[in-house]
Amino acid sequence: xxxxxxxxxxxxxEKPELMxxxxxxFNIIEEVGLDSLQMINFILRVEDxxxxxxxxxxFDYDNLQSVSSFCEFLKNQ
Amino acid sequence: MSKSVIMGCFNSEAFWKEGxxxxxxxxxEKETANIIETMDEMLFVLGKSGDFLMxxxxxxxxxxxxxxxxxxEFECVAPEETAKIAGSxxxxxxxxxxxxxxxxxxxxxxxxxxxxxxxxxxxxxYSTRLYEKIGLKPIGQIVTNLDELMEVGNQLLEAGDFxxxxxxxxxxxxxxxxxxxKTLSRMKxxxxxxxxxxxxxxxxxxPMLQKKIDFSCEFELDEAGNVNFxxxxxxxxxxxxxxxxxxxxxxxxxxxxxxDYFNVMLKVGENLHEAGYFGSVxxxxxxxxxxxxxxxxxxxxxxxxxxxxxYVAQKVLPMGYQSMLTFLSVGYEGQISFKDFFESLxxxxxxxxxxxxxxxxxxxxxxxxxxxxxxxxxxxxxxxxVAILYKENQQPEVLLKEFKDFCxxxxxxxxx
Numbered sequence: 001x002x003x004x005x006x007x008x009x010x011x012x013x014e015k016p017e018l019m020x021x022x023x024x025x026f027n028i029i030e031e032v033g034l035d036s037l038q039m040i041n042f043i044l045r046v047e048d049x050x051x052x053x054x055x056x057x058x059f060d061y062d063n064l065q066s067v068s069s070f071c072e073f074l075k076n077q
Numbered sequence: 078m079s080k081s082v083i084m085g086c087f088n089s090e091a092f093w094k095e096g097x098x099x100x101x102x103x104x105x106e107k108e109t110a111n112i113i114e115t116m117d118e119m120l121f122v123l124g125k126s127g128d129f130l131m132x133x134x135x136x137x138x139x140x141x142x143x144x145x146x147x148x149x150e151f152e153c154v155a156p157e158e159t160a161k162i163a164g165s166x167x168x169x170x171x172x173x174x175x176x177x178x179x180x181x182x183x184x185x186x187x188x189x190x191x192x193x194x195x196x197x198x199x200x201x202x203y204s205t206r207l208y209e210k211i212g213l214k215p216i217g218q219i220v221t222n223l224d225e226l227m228e229v230g231n232q233l234l235e236a237g238d239f240x241x242x243x244x245x246x247x248x249x250x251x252x253x254x255x256x257x258x259k260t261l262s263r264m265k266x267x268x269x270x271x272x273x274x275x276x277x278x279x280x281x282x283x284p285m286l287q288k289k290i291d292f293s294c295e296f297e298l299d300e301a302g303n304v305n306f307x308x309x310x311x312x313x314x315x316x317x318x319x320x321x322x323x324x325x326x327x328x329x330x331x332x333x334x335x336x337d338y339f340n341v342m343l344k345v346g347e348n349l350h351e352a353g354y355f356g357s358v359x360x361x362x363x364x365x366x367x368x369x370x371x372x373x374x375x376x377x378x379x380x381x382x383x384x385x386x387x388y389v390a391q392k393v394l395p396m397g398y399q400s401m402l403t404f405l406s407v408g409y410e411g412q413i414s415f416k417d418f419f420e421s422l423x424x425x426x427x428x429x430x431x432x433x434x435x436x437x438x439x440x441x442x443x444x445x446x447x448x449x450x451x452x453x454x455x456x457x458x459x460x461x462x463v464a465i466l467y468k469e470n471q472q473p474e475v476l477l478k479e480f481k482d483f484c485x486x487x488x489x490x491x492x493x
Contacts, residue, residue: 014315014316027456029456030408030456030490031490032492033406033408033458033490033492033493034492035109035318035406035492035493036103036104036106036109036250037250037252037253037316037317037318038316038318039104039106040101040102040103040104040253041254043102043104044260044263047263048259048260053263053266056102056103056104056267059104061104061106
């Protein structure tokens with residue numbers, strides 16, 4: 001799951017160098033720095049990939065503090 | 078000469094929205110919102126001798142002195158200095174619902190179009206309808222209910238990806254690329270939820286065109302309807318996000334002239350005048366891969382980043398420089414001082430001082446606001462709005478790369 005999320009982040013941010021740079025339990029906000037539109041595209045791609053639906057209006061940015069916390073959040077959807 | 082007080086707010090669209098139409102999804106992020114609140118600092122570029130600048134966060138004195146020294150004429154005033162500015166003219170970034178109240182509050186002069194008119198002409202629905210009115214084939218279609226959205230959306234998908242645009246979308250938001258039926262259906266469900274809360278559907282759907290160059294045309298429209306062209310700016314974008322502006326050269330303008338572009342802009346001016354608008358206008362346009370011009374991507378009946386770069390360029394041109402406006406989106410740990418950063422930039426010989434250097438910082442608080450607000454040692458977002466000033470024999474991209482390296486060595490993480 002973490003690897004897939006990494007792939008989506010690389011695709012949405014258009015930064016191939018992140019594939020190498022993102023290691024361990026990386027922080028999605030701090031390490032990737034997606035802008036607002038990229039963030040929406042990221043969520044939409046994640047929804048598509050993991051067949052979940054995320055509530056945009058209620059989404060808490062703290063879920064992106066680490067890739068593990070985001071995976072945990074997805075498992076609870 | 079009459080003095081002006083310059084003030085403004087860079088998220089005008091948020092004030093123009095009336096809240097009765099459905100929104101595209103957004104994720105509310107406090108740090109970016111904080112940064113946008115600090116962008117009014119860069120309106121100093123509009124200043125003429127004796128003008129005042131009033132910003133949400135007071136510009137540091139040393140930064141004001143530096144900008145004065147390199148040739149920008151303005152004096153910062155605090156909101157409580159009412160006696161000093163009374164009787165001046167208001168020079169604003171955009172006409173907002175509170176513009177009239179600001180005039181009264183500070184006893185300022187100024188004649189502005191009605192907010193109703195400003196809302197109308199800034200809407201993408203207005204610019205879409207304008208295409209037909211001036212005899213051009215529209216690229217977008219307005220949809221006003223979910224069935225229409227799905228019908229037009231599915232038709233567009235047969236040819237390729239398309240964009241859903243909000244009538245009052247801001248740069249980097251308010252657009253969404255639809256790349257398949259699944260995303261379209263997802264959006265339908267999202268809008269259905271908002272409809273249940275009483276919101277109406279109003280979007281513009283446009284095929285995703287293969288663009289080569291984004292550019293903008295800046296002009297002033299006076300009350301009599303005369304158009305005074307100021308500049309053409311090439312827009313640097315990353316995806317749908319704004320990255321910078323650079324003044325177009327004479328060849329590019331000649332190409333636009335050959336394609337009858339400026340006549341279309343005159344017609345835009347004529348229609349805006351008819352609608353009751355006067356003031357600053359920035360029309361975003363683009364050139365497609367096949368050299369076809371799309372003259373109206375959107376109409377911004379306000380000032381814009383293109384205007385900012387135009388005013389910087391006007392100031393530095395007599396010194397032999399051209400200007401590329403851009404920004405770095407950065408992350409840093411803990412607290413940061415703009416004064417320290419500024420001094421390091423100076424020590425490295427990068428800070429523009431009329432004789433040497435090429436980085437002209439345009440804002441201070443955009444870098445520091447999030448560390449100031451939170452005081453925590455965690456990572457914060459900031460932005461460095463700068464003009465890269467270059468001479469004819471210099472490549473601005475090379476200078477920008479050097480500036481980016483400087484920021485990385487300073488300990489910043491670069492996001493754009």
